[in-house]
Amino acid sequence: MADRIPAPHAAAEDAPPSPLVEEREPLITEHVATMLQDRWHAFRRKSAVRRGLMPTVMSFTGYGTTGWIRVLSRVVMAPDEAFENGRRLAKMVEDGMRGWHNFTSPPVPYALVQITAGGQSFTVRADRGGLVDAVVEIQLEPGWQTVTLQSNGSEPATSDVYIVDDHVVTGVVSDVDDTVVVTYLPRPFLAAWNSFVLDEHARTPTPGMAVMLHRLLEAQPASPVIYLSTGAWNVAQTLSRFLSRNLYPFGPLLLTSWGPTEDRWFRSGMEHKVSQLDRLARDYPGVRWLLIGDDGQHDPEIYADFARRHPDKVRAIVIRQLTPSQAVLAGGRANDPRDTTPGVPWCYGPDGATLSRQLEALGILDAARPEAQPQTWPMTAQLSVVAPEAGHGR
Structure with missing residues (x-):
């Protein structure tokens, strides 16, 4: 997962772990499947660079409280004209019509992404699949707020974040x-x-x-x-x-x-x-x-x-x-x-x-x-x- 900037979460009660989740010992060596996947993504990324594709931040909707936000996005290689404001343009038939085209943009693993919100900036890192899932501490008003995301010279993208009021039950x-x-x-x-x-x-x-x-x-x-x-x-x-x-x-x-x-x-x-x-x-x-x-x-x-x-x-x-x-x-x-x-x-x-x-x-x-x-x-x-x-x- 992406880098996490700790936020002041209140601790939930000490609930027992779920029996539905299998406990596994961490592996010392990386799974062969992830190694193959990483090599495939590296090949596709090099091909994308040769074709002139650029890093693009795909923005997703996030959530938070008045003291922190959880920002979700994904960094992929794509043509400049394919995205606007972090979202595929309506004219891009491949995203709007056939789902398999959503998997053709190679991810950018471990990309650095700058998050700007409320006049403050934070830098987080994507995971091996280009996914950003980061929590940052910031004071924002309840309701819908907008943050800006940018990676490695990409066009700025905006993301909606819902700030839950402290009194919501x-x-x-x-x-x-x-x-x-x-x-x-x-x-x-x-x-x-x-x-x-x-x-x-x-x-x-x-x-x-x-x-x-x-x-x-x-x-x-x-x-x-x-x-x-x-x-x-x-x-x-x-x-x-x-x-x-x-x-x-x-x-x-x-x-x-x-x-x-x-x-x-x-x-x-x-x-x-x-x-x-x-x-x-x-x-x-x-x-x-x-x-x-x-x-x-x-x-x-x-x-x-x-x-x-x-x-x-x-x-x-x-x-x-x-x-x-x-x-x-x-x-x-x-x-x-x-x-x-x-x-x-x-x-x-x-x-x-x-x-x-x-x-x-x-x-x-x-x-x-x-x-x-x-x-x-x-x-x-x-x-x-x-x-x-x-x-x-x-």
Whole structure:
């Protein structure tokens, strides 16, 4: 991961480690898969330099508090005309239409990136895949703020960062695939299909989920909305445009790096979700989370595990039930763990409307206000939108 400038996080309770995360001894020698991947990236990077490509910072949405921010971005080699303000231009068909082109820009490993925010500058370093995931201490006002990113003479790029007010006590974490996006593919092929093949316009939003999320925001103003997925960072901007086009609330995406790690051939999606949830518990010790996912295998288990280890950090768990055909493609349904989390309410339903009614019964949503008004996206986020109608959301 990128260099981390320590921030004054309040310590969460000493929760036991999750049994869902496999404990592994660190390897002394680098995994052969990462060595091969690094050599492949080095070859592509040299080719990119010969073709006149330049380092470019791809900006992602971040989050923080009034005392620190978490900045997310990725440094890749790309033509000057391919990006504007850290986002692929709408005319670049390869990013807007076919996902596999998102993987053709070679990353710049260990690139130095300058972050400018609130009149201050910080220098951080990307990881071996060009990903910047850095926390810096800075005082910013609550709400949407903009930071500027630049690397090795690249054009400056701006990134939206949501600063959570110190008094906020509720947040929303939502899964993506089969939760806010309907898919009809076997799970083993889902990640590859969404990443390499699928036209972003062909993704189908889950009925009623966008309205439910906006109603949650109206009931709990200033709450953060964070999308937690096992998808690759390569498609972050494509997913952001999908969320915008379908009027989902605007919020950070927490994705994974594509490829092997130093000690395994394939990354663990469950481990990614568990570790990010634990991090959010540390980042926002006073926030109770609404955890939203689906019953196609692991979300109920991951959320139940989090609730058992952090019982005061969960306000409710909301699970979208897949249809029988979707459950078959997902490899079956997850076991029902509701009886393992006493005191934590659960909602189960096939769509946002059904789940909303259950949230009304719990007093989390206002039954007298069944509709919600989508909020305007930050100005910098609108620069990455392809279609004119996609300028709504949070």
